Amino acid sequence: MRDQAEILRQKMLAADGALARSIAVVSGKGGVGKSNFSTNFAYALIAKKKKVVIVDMDIGMGNIHILLGQTPKYNLMDYLVGKEGIEATINETNEGLHFISGGSGLDQVVEWSDSMFENLIHAFEYLQKNYDFILFDMGAGATEKSIELIMAIDEVIVISTTEPTSITDAYSMMKFIVMKDPETTFYLVSNRVPKKQDGDESVLRLQFAMKKFLQKETKILGYLPEDAAVQKAVIAQRPYFLVYPNAAISKKLSLMTEVFTSVNAEQNEQQASNFIKKLKNIFVRGRE
Ligand SMILES: Nc1ncnc2c1ncn2[C@@H]1O[C@H](COP(=O)(O)OP(=O)(O)OP(=O)(O)O)[C@@H](O)[C@H]1O
Ligand SMILES: [Mg+2]
Numbered sequence: 001m002r003d004q005a006e007i008l009r010q011k012m013l014a015a016d017g018a019l020a021r022s023i024a025v026v027s028g029k030g031g032v033g034k035s036n037f038s039t040n041f042a043y044a045l046i047a048k049k050k051k052v053v054i055v056d057m058d059i060g061m062g063n064i065h066i067l068l069g070q071t072p073k074y075n076l077m078d079y080l081v082g083k084e085g086i087e088a089t090i091n092e093t094n095e096g097l098h099f100i101s102g103g104s105g106l107d108q109v110v111e112w113s114d115s116m117f118e119n120l121i122h123a124f125e126y127l128q129k130n131y132d133f134i135l136f137d138m139g140a141g142a143t144e145k146s147i148e149l150i151m152a153i154d155e156v157i158v159i160s161t162t163e164p165t166s167i168t169d170a171y172s173m174m175k176f177i178v179m180k181d182p183e184t185t186f187y188l189v190s191n192r193v194p195k196k197q198d199g200d201e202s203v204l205r206l207q208f209a210m211k212k213f214l215q216k217e218t219k220i221l222g223y224l225p226e227d228a229a230v231q232k233a234v235i236a237q238r239p240y241f242l243v244y245p246n247a248a249i250s251k252k253l254s255l256m257t258e259v260f261t262s263v264n265a266e267q268n269e270q271q272a273s274n275f276i277k278k279l280k281n282i283f284v285r286g287r288e
Contacts, residue, residue, distance in 0.1 A: 062102020075103020
């Protein structure tokens, strides 16, 4: 099985065309806005003519499909157990966003079978070749497997709010990741910043703490204001970026994608090829 993964990886490296950038959207504290960020950020990237797929890693409690007002037929688990092919598992919205639903049940899987592992590698191989960006919306309760997946991903967007507990939890989360993989690139996003504030001090302090205590540079991607458009959009099950394109938050998000897409392309290519290699190492190590 390991040989097969290696053949797949070599095939990927030899493949023509650029590979997708894989990005994990994480937080320390739950409920800070990861899923709303993921869906709307995805649409902001699509507006810039990028091909984007979201993988809902909130297994068993996935809500990306709810935010998008969709009822997917199949989920990630259906694919992993071989019930469905990858194409059937990928859903598409009318506005061109592709996503794989979290569905339910993965937490109960104790042992990864060979075929599930192979399917997982195949899925990422497929996604990396067919998209510009793969966004992994990570769940609130970080399971062992989801943490392992984060370790394989080189780019991590960390969402926090201005609340001290959210900041300290975001710091702990990054510390944990840095200890395991010092090479991870972190982008910081401060969400729900009170409207009267033009910017956010807390995210600057978070950046400072990362540098001072962990000698780790992080990039501030920006801040998103507290905006009534978010709740209204959640209730309507339509992303605010589409229904309220002129809302302050939509404009900020658009600027963020500017910053994010301008990051060095060569470095991305290298990171993309590292992804499957790391993933393979993590899973093979866990199984020996
Ligand atoms: N910028 C914002 N302005 C106003 N409300 C917001 C904003 N961002 C998020 N919210 C509110 O926070 C709620 C939770 O957001 P979301 O579901 O995206 O968080 P999450 O981090 O994905 O949660 P979980 O950790 O449970 O997966 C939203 O339903 C919305 O009501
Ligand atoms: Mg969520």
